């Protein structure tokens with residue numbers, strides 16, 4: 001019954017939805033090489049940067065914080081069409097991915113239509129992952145939405161409340177204990193692959209006290225792996241630095257000792273991504289999520305025409321070069337201007 005309903009909804013969408021290709025780039029990006037899942041297509045289900053956190057290491061800059069609401073989310077049908085177009089392009093280019101990852105420009109669980117989006121995306125036969133910041137995991141509706149995914153990654157940078165305020169900078173109305181209890185509760189019920197994700201920030205959560213407390217907490221969480229990483233992109237707060245190499249080595253030994261199945265993703269790696277449609281739209285779409293290393297952009301350039309477009313974006317001040325940790329990145333110069341002019345949001 002439900003399946004028949006879904007098929008008829010899809011028919012309606014295919015027949016009635018006028019889909020602008022330029023919309024696709026603000027909803028889907030990639031394929032990109034995920035540190036955990038291999039090549040994936042990324043999906044953004046939030047219209048702008050609405051997040052329940054305002055992390056020091058966020059590459060997106062300051063959040064426009066809000067609570068659970070549907071007003072700032074992209075409709076499941078629009079997402080479905082964008083993914084469909086992207087996968088058609090991918091097929092033509094002879095590439096493939098295993099996962100669709102909902103992990104966009106804000107917090108994906110702010111979208112109350114998340115389970116509907118996941119159900120529509122099932123048509124493509126790919127696994128579906130959601131990367132959440134866990135802030136709303138205490139909410140039963142959010143848990144129900146996440147149940148539909150094959151892989152859920154729960155952000156857990158710390159189990160110490162003071163550190164949580166320093167790193168994730170949540171609004172005061174969020175209750176830290178409710179979040180920790182929600183993580184445990186969800187892990188009991190969830191049937192898919194559950195993973196936690198911790199980002200190490202120098203002088204904040206990179207010490208033995210933090211790791212011991214986290215390890216004790218994780219003993220009560222039924223997850224298959226715990227991922228540990230360092231900030232990958234220039235952060236919104238310049239003081240949010242990665243621990244140095246020596247410290248990371250110490251942390252790695254400690255993690256192996258104290259935590260079951262830790263995945264250490266701290267080591268720098270080259271960012272790998274690809275373009276399947278229009279270079280300019282897709283490049284700006286990805287840049288609207290996070291800055292991209294200048295050295296990695298060469299993977300994006302397929303022709304002299306693409307190179308010319310890149311030069312124009314720089315000359316016209318749509319994008320700029322920034323430097324962090326001796327690495328050069330491209331970032332959007334003026335998001336408002338770029339988004340409105342190039343992507344017609």
Ligand code: SF4
Nearest residue numbers: 051053054055058133
């Ligand atoms: S890093 Fe993620 S959770 Fe933190 S503010 Fe940015 S989008 Fe939100």
